[in-house]
Amino acid sequence: MLIPPTAFWNLMARNYSRQKVADEDAYRHKLEVTASHLSPGDRVLEFGCGTGTTALIHAPRVARIDAIDFSSKMIAIAREKAAAEGTTNVRFETAAFEDWPLPAGDDRYDAVLGMSILHLVADLDATLARVRQALKPGGRFFSSTVCLGDMSGGLLLALLGPLGAIGVLPKVTRLTADALVARMKAAGFTVEEVWRPKPDAAVFIIARAPATAKAETVPETESKAR
Ligand SMILES: C[S@@+](CC[C@H](N)C(=O)[O-])C[C@H]1O[C@@H](n2cnc3c(N)ncnc32)[C@H](O)[C@@H]1O
Numbered sequence: 001m002l003i004p005p006t007a008f009w010n011l012m013a014r015n016y017s018r019q020k021v022a023d024e025d026a027y028r029h030k031l032e033v034t035a036s037h038l039s040p041g042d043r044v045l046e047f048g049c050g051t052g053t054t055a056l057i058h059a060p061r062v063a064r065i066d067a068i069d070f071s072s073k074m075i076a077i078a079r080e081k082a083a084a085e086g087t088t089n090v091r092f093e094t095a096a097f098e099d100w101p102l103p104a105g106d107d108r109y110d111a112v113l114g115m116s117i118l119h120l121v122a123d124l125d126a127t128l129a130r131v132r133q134a135l136k137p138g139g140r141f142f143s144s145t146v147c148l149g150d151m152s153g154g155l156l157l158a159l160l161g162p163l164g165a166i167g168v169l170p171k172v173t174r175l176t177a178d179a180l181v182a183r184m185k186a187a188g189f190t191v192e193e194v195w196r197p198k199p200d201a202a203v204f205i206i207a208r209a210p211a212t213a214k215a216e217t218v219p220e221t222e223s224k225a226r
Pocket residue numbers: 006009047048049050051068069070071074095096097098114115116117120121
């Protein structure tokens with residue numbers, strides 16, 4: 001690869017932090033729906049947190065957020081923003097989700113957030129298995145995902161594959177929303193909500209981990225992914 005993904009996101013970080021959210025109404029809606037499921041005692045994990053905007057917005061509603069990103073530049077900006085706001089219950093750390101030590105038992109997370117990230121991970125099934133492992137029984141996974149497989153054609157789409165393959169851009173998995181939902185279900189989640197604000201927009205999904213110990217049995221696809 002010409003540019004490793006961490007170097008790409010490090011290069012992007014300052015500009016990314018200055019970019020306006022593409023669809024402010026859709027972003028607000030996702031924040032509100034997510035917040036409606038959060039409680040003051042909750043422990044939350046956000047992976048691929050970027051410059052920390054989402055974690056910092058949710059911080060006042062929960063006990064603690066671990067917000068991780070493998071780009072140290074993104075995390076540096078997130079820490080600057082937390083310090084400027086005086087937010088102390090978000091722990092921003094430079095880490096790949098694949099390497100993040102997952103808590104066990106009662107220390108598991110009440111909620112996990114993965115915003116604009118699932119289309120970027122190298123192994124989607126392994127990532128979903130890790131998210132499930134990170135969650136308490138009945139915990140929720142909130143995600144927003146670019147689904148290239150549902151998008152209408154165009155030069156950009158045609159270029160994304162080859163540019164990703166040679167490492168100029170991060171590799172983007174060509175997912176459809178239906179396929180993503182199916183893979184979440186195969187990982188043992190119950191999919192509670194699927195929302196796409198408009199055609200070609202990222203798909204917001206709320207998926208819930210099994211609530212009982214019996215239902216927590218690792219499904220076949222998950223054990224294969226490990
Ligand atoms: C498209 S940005 C999204 C940032 C933020 N979640 C948002 O919605 O604005 C993707 C982010 O995920 C990070 N990232 C990609 N793969 C990752 C991984 N495996 N572990 C941790 N961070 C990752 C990148 O560094 C980048 O900051």
